[in-house]
Structure formats: C-alpha cells, structure tokens
Amino acid sequence: MSGQVDKVNRAKNFDSSAYIDVIGKQARAAAVEMARSSTRVKNAALNLIACNIERAEPAILAANGKDLAAADKFEEAMLDRLRLSPERIAAMAAGLREVAELPDPVGETTGLRYRPSGIQVGQMRVPIGVVGIIYESRPNVTADAAALCLKSGNAAILRGGSEALKSNAAISSCISEGLREADLPAKAVQVLDVSDRAVVGALLKVPQWVDVLVPRGGKGLIERVSRDAQMPVIKHLDGVCHVYIDAAADPNKAFDVALNSKTQRYGTCNTMETLLVARPIVELVLPRLIEAYRRLDVELRGCTVAKKLHPDVMLASEKDWYEEYLAPILAIRVVNDVEQAIKHIRKYGSKHTDCIVTEDFSVARQFTAEVDSSSVMVNASTRFADGYEYGLGAEIGISTDKFHARGPVGLLGLTSQKWIVVGDGHVRD
C-alpha cells in the first residue's frame, strides 16, 4: 500500500471513508492506464504474476499458515476454503496463464454500418473501469479475480475475508510486482489490507470511484451489498435449480441427467435441489432414481405421491421447495405437465439453472422460452452451468440478475460497449 494509505491506516481513529477515498482515486487513475494497455502487455503481466506466485510458494504458504493458526476455532469447511497447498498455488498460476491465453475483448468493434444520413455507426467494446470485488475465505479468488479484471482492461479493488488477510497480502505482492515488471500501474490491483468492517460500508458509497461491485460470499453479504451499494452490482444469490422429467422423456436420459445434476457435487450452486416429475412417467423413472439416490445416501423429501413410492422418502414441507440444500438432500415433486413445472419453477426457483428432460420438440421449445432462468437446459445436467463448460474460460461469478450480465460472467461481463460514429464532416439537418 502507498505511503498515503499507510498514513490513513495508522491513524488513531481509523477513518474508513478516507482510506477508501485514497484507494478509489488510485484505482481510477490506474483504470485509465489499464484501458489503453495493449493485449501484449496485459498478457505479459498475467504471465509474470503467475511466475511470481510460483516463486513465492514458500512465502504464500507461510502467510497462509499464520491465517490458519489464527482461525483454528473455525469449522473445518471454512478452514478448507482458507487452506492453500502447493497444488492450489499451482492451480492459481495455471489460472492466470489460462486467462492470458483468452482473446482480449477490448476494442472489438461490431456492426459499423452506414446510416441514411451518411454517417457510419457501430459499437466498440471497452473496459467498465474500476471493479470492486468483496469475497470471503478462499485466497485463490485474489489471483483469479485480478486476472479477469486485468485482462478486460479494468482496475480492481479486492476485499477478501479478514481471516485470509495474510494469505491475500502475500498474493497481492506477487500481483503488484508482476504489474510493475510489465510496466503497468501497480495500483491496477489493490488488495485491501485492513480488517476493519467499516471498509466494506465505505466501499459501497463511492460510485465516483467504483463502477461495479461483485460480492462473492454468503447470502447476508450479498443482500447487504445489493441493498446498500450506490453503484451497479453483479450478484449471485441462491441456486435453487430444478430438473423436470417430462412425460415424453427418454427414461435413460432422465436417469442420467437427474442423477448427475444432484450427485456429481453437492455443494455447488448449479446442483439440482428439486426434481419435478410428470405424473405419467413417475412409475417408469422415479423408483429407479430413488434407489440410486439412496445408494448414495441422498436424503429424499417428497410430495405425497413421491412419498408413497419408497419408505425412505420423507414428506416435504412447503419450505423444502424454496431450499438450497447444498447437501445430499433432494426434494421431489410430481406435477401434471410442463405448465405446472414452469409454474413451480417460477414460484420457488431462483432464476439460476433449470433443466427439462424430454423428447417432445414443442414442449422443449415452450420450456426454453418460458423459464426465466440464467441457464435453461434441455437433456443436459444442470452441473454444466459454468464458465469453463460454456467456453468463457473463467468466470468472475454466476449472476442471477437479469441486468447487464446473466449466468456465468466472464471477461465480456466486465466490459461495456460504447457507440462509435464516423463521418466526413457530416452535420444534422
């Protein structure tokens, strides 16, 4: 951090607004430089940062060890998110190099067409400016988020969890050093190094310095940021994902998709939480699926029809249909048809990812048109809802908003398009 920030930081009564003001001004100045950096220089910086991270492995592990020691009272799931290993550090470096390989979105000019007036009008893709990211625990987000912001020509302000302060500072040094080595402004990525919680509040109040905020973490954090931020937010709330097995489904595809969507991984946002089955196909698919889930120890909570099929199925309550379990628990509901399935998804879903299994073309067409989710799937596991699987290379998050970017947000989501008008002295009549 700069001398200016140090001074603010060391003040007796820490002034979070003054601190964020300094950080914000520095980010804005760096953003101007980043916006005009060439693809070659940005890629060089990403590769240099990757090398620095590999070289600093002992220092990063030592810092992480201190964070872990201070966090020993936390539960294991949280410690696991916080813990770095040689493998995780190697994965960070590999991630940076992968982002360097992605095409640069900045400057792409599309649709330049002549208008009747004689001017040409088109759109040019440009960085958004300063991206603020607020996240928890996982120190690898520091490297991943920095990579995406840099490649898309933005400056970044990163606020990690206070429990990862030392780990993030060690990674931050590698980033600043790489930026300097590539002749880019070191302030293009600033990792906030104070644990004071008022800093988050201050960050929400500076639309003049931060153009978009990306909160990544628990529901409480995301709700607070959405409510109080004075700038646009790219947010990911719940992933209450559905698979609907239509009457016209191929039973084998239905089995594969419904099993994979729930059990390939339990804790991810694109995991199915509720299985909807059309009444006419219940006998053909559900008993076999229930057996398979039970073999994997998945707890089942069903509607009255589903409950009758197997003694292990407990009765679901109304609350279950809203639930994002993130665990080996599944809600099962029998519905009449695609209309009722769509209605269920509209009422209980979270606009994340929803799938239909069917061989009926018109039913598939209706489902894809009418289900209002960031990803709508036909005959494919909900687990595919992911930036890498979609070919975006890497994602800054999965947006459940409908504004700006939706679903997996990659480099394009960190850019905007401005209009370019070219004439030859043209004036308006």
Place this chain on the structure above:
Amino acid sequence: MSGQVDKVNRAKNFDSSAYIDVIGKQARAAAVEMARSSTRVKNAALNLIACNIERAEPAILAANGKDLAAADKFEEAMLDRLRLSPERIAAMAAGLREVAELPDPVGETTGLRYRPSGIQVGQMRVPIGVVGIIYESRPNVTADAAALCLKSGNAAILRGGSEALKSNAAISSCISEGLREADLPAKAVQVLDVSDRAVVGALLKVPQWVDVLVPRGGKGLIERVSRDAQMPVIKHLDGVCHVYIDAAADPNKAFDVALNSKTQRYGTCNTMETLLVARPIVELVLPRLIEAYRRLDVELRGCTVAKKLHPDVMLASEKDWYEEYLAPILAIRVVNDVEQAIKHIRKYGSKHTDCIVTEDFSVARQFTAEVDSSSVMVNASTRFADGYEYGLGAEIGISTDKFHARGPVGLLGLTSQKWIVVGDGHVRD
C-alpha cells in the same frame, strides 16, 4: 385501476407502500404473459393503441386542457412540454406504429455452438420483466415508453408528473383498451394515477416487483433515484459534450461540425457545450467560427487565448468547463494536442458524446479508443447521438452509465440474454 387499488387509494391515510405492492404484483403477473406473447399479438396491440389515441383526440385534449388550466402559474417552457395538440397526438400514434414495425428482439438465439463436452451452448434474448419509468411533464412519454416496453415483451409501471395526471390518464385508457382488444393483460401498462410523492419512494424499494428503473427528468430526480433505488437504474445525467478540432483537421469540416453541434438545437443533451481547439489550427478555424456563433447570438466564454481573438469572447471560469448550458452559450478552450483534449474531456466531461475533427488516422484511432463516452465521434456532429439516427428506431433514454446499456437505449436495452444449453442426456464427468 383495479378495485383493489381503488380501495387502497381511497383509504383515509394513503398507504403508498400498499398501493405500490398491488401495482407491482399486477405488473409481475402481466410480465409473465407479455414474455410469452407473439410478435403478431404485440404488434396488433401497438396498432390498436395508436387507433384508440387518434379516436380519443378530443378526450385527450380536454384532459390536457384541465391539466394546463391547473398549471397556469408555471413558466412557459414547462407549459410547452405539458401542452398537447392534434399534431402531437398524431405523432404519438405514429410513434406507436413505428415501434410495431421494428423487429422483435425477443427470442433471438445467437452463438449456439458445440462444446468439447458435446453440449450446445448459446444465448437467447428475453424481456427484462417489469420496467418502471419515472418522468416529468411531457404526456407523450406515456405512449412512447409503453410502446417500447410492450414491444420488448415487458410490463411497465409509468409514473408521470403530477401536473400531467389527467392527460396521462386519458392516454392510459387508450393503452389499456388496446391491450384488452389484443387479448393482452390490461395491467401490462399501469400508469400511476395518484399524485402523492411518497409513491416514488415506494417504487424505489420493490426490487421484487420492478427489475429496472428509468428516471427521465431533472437532475434532482435522477440523483435521488440513483441513490435510493434498490434495483438497477438506466439513467441519463448530464450531457457535457465536446468537439475537439485537431491540428490535422480539415478547416471546412471543423467549421461545419462545430457550428452544427452547437447551434442545430440548443436545449438537447447531445448539443456541444465546450469547443476544444488545437493551438496550431486556432488562427485557421476559430475567428471564422466565432463570427458565425456571434451572428447567431451565441454567448462565448473562452480561455485567455480564445478571449484575445474577439472582443465578444468573455473570460471563462473553471466552472464553465463543467457546465451543461442547454442554451446559446459556448465555452471555448485552446489545448496543445489530442492528449490534452482527452485529459480535458476526462476531467470535465460527462461520458455522453464527444467528437474529434481530424484527418490524421492515428490521432482519430487514439481519440476513439481513449475517450470514455457513450458515443465517440470522428468528423460528425454530436447532434447525431440519438436512437433514430443510430437506427434503433426509438429510444427509452440516453444512458450515461457504463453498465448494461450505454448511449441511446432502444428495444435491446430492455432485454437481457439467458443461456440455452442443449444436450442429448449429457452429464458432467
């Protein structure tokens, strides 16, 4: 308005939250219907509304007469915005028919490509949902905004100025009737019919019902909405637009563009407010331009260099560089080169529309890449920054934000894109 709303409305202590809650629920339900309406039906509704407005001309003029009578203490500019005439009513109907002729953006699916996993991934354009629009005075916005929201498959909540309440109610009847005639939900467009100011505050607090807000009006309104809204906002703040005449400009093109950008209309947001001239070309272009501006009675406020060129040029203050005059006043500043011009625009501009006049290819390339405005122009009048001129057909506003939609916002700005995944029983490994 529905019986439910009437009841709320008539309550002794008007409860704006309860009122907006009813309106919002109705809008959400209508949005579901609108999203699955066919292009044919939406176009039919727009054409029916146009006919209804033409047929209701006497009723609309009578209602407008009452609004005008009640507003007689207001200044003439405001009365002019409020006043309807047979010509203005005909223009409203024509606008509706023009929107009906535009291509329907909804359902367009792009980029559907195979991924290495075997799934196909693409994006489908879909309505945003419920669009809230808060505007002042001009009753024609009621028809224009309704048309764009309906065509893009959204539901709309329109809050006009309290001084136009009766005019807007008359237009609103034509809209509801047209929706009913076309078998679309009459609540797809709801024009708020209460003048209570608390209604605006309540509208800002319902992200569950309103997906995006578009404030159109004075700076105070827009700042308040941006600060307090709990949903995304498409906003248009200042238009401090620049023309920079480069040393390598063609003097005749420079004259035409600089004159047209300021004097074709004074009160519009894309009118030039500050003229920047490169020092080497000052003698060649500025005296002739100053003469032309003075013939049109444009007041000139210049830097010290510009002031010396003509006795009518007054000295500009620092404040002038920030000013959106919206009047026959122009600030003039002599700069060294394109670098200094870009710096001036970055510091004093409002990211709206900025133009360079030059024949130097590399200088034009630098200006278009580095000026961070919603429209960047080369050798063309800033007055071209307009939805119709860009071929968008009509605009809901001109956004000075960098998020989601930028510059003139037409039908596309009222849609989002969701991901479509198609497989054949594919699961993730």
